[in-house]
Amino acid sequence: MVKVSVRSLYFAAQAQAASVEEALEALRRLWKEDGSVRDLMTKAAKEGYVLADAQDMPAPFVAAVKVALARLRERLKEEAPSTLLVRHGKGKAKEERKPMTWESPEGVKYAVEVYDLTPREEKHWGFRDKRVEDAAKWVEKFLSGVEYEEGASPLEEALEHEDNPHFRREDLIPEDLEARLRLLGWDGTLRSFQALVDTLPAREKAFVERVRSISALVDREKGQVVAVKSPIGWEVRQGLSREAMKAVMAVGLLQELVKEPSWKVHEVRRHVEAVAEADAHLKGLLAELEAIATLRQAKHHLDQVGRGRAIAVYRDPATGEPVYRTPVIG
Numbered sequence: 001m002v003k004v005s006v007r008s009l010y011f012a013a014q015a016q017a018a019s020v021e022e023a024l025e026a027l028r029r030l031w032k033e034d035g036s037v038r039d040l041m042t043k044a045a046k047e048g049y050v051l052a053d054a055q056d057m058p059a060p061f062v063a064a065v066k067v068a069l070a071r072l073r074e075r076l077k078e079e080a081p082s083t084l085l086v087r088h089g090k091g092k093a094k095e096e097r098k099p100m101t102w103e104s105p106e107g108v109k110y111a112v113e114v115y116d117l118t119p120r121e122e123k124h125w126g127f128r129d130k131r132v133e134d135a136a137k138w139v140e141k142f143l144s145g146v147e148y149e150e151g152a153s154p155l156e157e158a159l160e161h162e163d164n165p166h167f168r169r170e171d172l173i174p175e176d177l178e179a180r181l182r183l184l185g186w187d188g189t190l191r192s193f194q195a196l197v198d199t200l201p202a203r204e205k206a207f208v209e210r211v212r213s214i215s216a217l218v219d220r221e222k223g224q225v226v227a228v229k230s231p232i233g234w235e236v237r238q239g240l241s242r243e244a245m246k247a248v249m250a251v252g253l254l255q256e257l258v259k260e261p262s263w264k265v266h267e268v269r270r271h272v273e274a275v276a277e278a279d280a281h282l283k284g285l286l287a288e289l290e291a292i293a294t295l296r297q298a299k300h301h302l303d304q305v306g307r308g309r310a311i312a313v314y315r316d317p318a319t320g321e322p323v324y325r326t327p328v329i330g
Contacts, residue, residue: 002044004069007053010061012037023064045072048108070107142314148328151311155302159190172305180294197302200295207288208258214251217279219244226278227251247278265293 012034013026030037049069054062101109152160158169173181173193182188186196217227227236227248234248254271257263269289276283310328315321 002047002049003052004040004044004049005053006051006057006062006065009065010057020060020064020067023061024068027064027068041069041072045069045076066107073108145314145317147313147315149311149313150308153306153308155305162190173301177297177301181298184291184294194302197295197299200299203288203292203295207292210285211254211258217247217251218281244278247275250274265289265296
């Protein structure tokens with residue numbers, strides 16, 4: 001793109017620019033008298049241009065510059081525009097070769113390359129480039145010789161360098177998960193991380209046993225038993241508050257939920273909160289549940305970073321020696 005200064009042309013032409021016609025006449029005289037202006041405008045008409053310093057210039061003169069360049073572009077036929085083979089319809093349909101050009105709002109036409117186009121439903125175009133075809137064949141040949149092998153997992157690599165402060169990974173565990181693990185006594189090392197996650201089954205078992213062992217709800221402030229579990233169900237005191245009745249119902253639902261081996265933390269949490277609100281002695285259940293939620297997330301993350309990554313290996317066809325290795329993404 002050629003930068004064309006409208007201000008420079010205006011002062012060089014010494015135009016009054018009362019109208020577009022007068023400005024065009026002034027530009028025509030300048031074209032004949034000044035070879036540098038002639039070269040600049042010719043190059044701009046051929047290669048495309050950008051108008052500069054046009055903000056404070058008279059509008060008729062700016063328009064005249066655009067018109068002059070557009071006319072010059074039309075008159076210069078030194079370079080034939082590239083063409084596009086267009087096929088209409090299917091099978092032995094009509095074919096015609098159309099010029100591949102684009103005209104800007106200023107009236108300047110530019111050559112359009114094939115990669116600038118997008119196929120349309122009613123028109124299909126084809127373009128052969130030997131360099132592209134050769135490159136495609138080389139890529140296909142390269143991919144056909146690729147083998148895959150399992151590499152070390154991110155966790156294995158991190159464990160290998162954990163004792164080396166220069167290569168230690170600090171980003172393997174998300175910050176929010178790390179903060180909650182430290183509340184459970186984690187010391188920050190990857191080796192103890194695995195050991196802490198291994199305590200999850202025992203914690204889940206202890207939580208379920210404690211929930212199933214609840215046989216009474218006690219109002220600690222009043223020192224009264226508000227509900228007792230019997231063989232036929234829960235027996236409650238008369239005149240219970242809404243919160244106490246809600247807790248009794250929550251205990252029953254909670255004990256049913258934990259019978260399923262695949263019980264979910266988010267389903268259990270609201271019932272535990274209701275029970276703990278009525279009986280302060282059972283508030284420890286909520287802390288145990290939060291610990292289980294943290295360790296379940298940690299186990300899932302551990303499974304993710306503990307998976308071996310696929311490695312693509314390319315071998316020299318002549319010697320069979322590996323010459324290129326790269327992790328497989330996706």
